[in-house]
Amino acid sequence: MKIAYLIQTYKNPEQIYRLVHIIKKSSPDSFVLVSHNFAASNLNVELLENLPDVKVVSAIGGRGNFALVQAYLEAIDWLLNHKIEFDWLINITGQDYPTQPLPEIEKFLAETTYDGFFDYFNVLSEKCTWGAKDGRDRYFYQYWWSGIELAKWQRGLLKPLRLFINNIQPWLRIDFSYGLIVGMRSLSTPFNENFLCYGGSYFKTISRNCVQYIHEFCQQHPELIDYYKKTRLPDESFIQTILINSGLFNFYPRNMRYIDWTNSRHGHPAILTIDYYPKLIRDDIYFARKFEIDRDSKILDKLDERIMQTTVQGSYSK
Incomplete structure (x- = not known):
């Protein structure tokens, strides 16, 4: 049983090093692929790749657009093309951290009958956590990205205009969350009664069979990629839409992560x-986010104690 960890990073190199080290300490047989945006911060590649089964690749950064998904797909391609052995793929960011010894999740995944663990729902249904209107606005419109970043006061000043335009008619949408975009x-659309639009958290734990299916589907259907490149927040829909519509897998509708979205x-x-x-420290939570080592490193120290307390040491040492 081997897990591949995809860590998508762009900031806080010290925190990235710490995250990779604790993963390799707790799970020496795991494979770690770091997908880093070098335009945002530098990263000592040699320091990481000196560890066994750790590889660093370059990625283009971005929020709200297709960049995150593109990096995910490129990571899948890299893993499969390099014939990396793994049974499960877990994607996290450089601001995530394990919350318990990784052998615990390895044991859990070795025994499960599920093919994956992630949040999912029909974006047009009442189960959509963003609301069906936002689900439609995200994925049933094609957006133009202006590249213009608005200051907080500018977003506040223009908010009444945005709400007026978005609520008075069905054809045009304006959003400021990740820069000025117009849809x-x-x-x-690619969606119909046999191919629904699904959404949910970007963070997932999926089996190798799911990874292989995503890889093959994207090769066969580049038009879906082209469509999602013009949607808003495609990372919270693209993978769910492919996997759920396949009808081939059995998924548990929770990703086993802790994230506090309050306020x-x-x-x-x-x-x-x-x-x-x-x-x-609940037994059903294996990772959490977001952490900032400069804001509070004590929480990471405490988690390290918990992770290593019952971890069976392997051959790796820091």
Whole structure:
């Protein structure tokens, strides 16, 4: 039983090094693929690749657009093309952290009858956590990205205009969350009664069979990639839509992660501090986010103690 960890990163190199080290300490046989945006920060590749089964690749950064999904797909391609052996793929970011010894999740995955663990729902249904209107606005419109970033005061000033335009008619949408973008309602979408649009959290644990299916589907249907490249927040729909519509797999509708979205704005969850520790040690939570080592390193120290307390040491040493 071998897990591949895809870590998508862009900031806090010290925190990235720490994350990779704790994964390799707790799970020496795992494979770690770091997909890093070098335009945002530098990263000492040699320091990481000196560890066994750790590889660093370059990725283009971006929020709200297709960049995150593109990096995910490129990572899948890399793993399969390099014939990396793994049974499960877990994607996290450089601001995630394990919350318990990784042999625990390895044991859990070795025994499960599910093919994956992630949130999912029909974006046009009442189960959509964003609301069906937002689900439609995200994925049934094709957006133009202006590249213009608006300051907080500018977003506040223009908010009444945005709400007026978005609520008075069905054809045009304006959004400021990730820069100024303008969307037109798509006259033709890839979605129908046999291919529904699904959404959910970007963070997933999926079997190798699912990874292989995504890889082959994208090769056979590049038009879906082209469509999603013009949607808003495609990372919260693209993979779910492919996997759920396949009808081939059995998924558990939770991703086994802890994220605090209380008072969240523009996709920024709460920064987890030592005060959150009691909430992170539930048996059904294996990872949590977001952590900021400069804001509170004590929570990471506490998690390290828990992770290593019962981890069976392998051949790897820091």
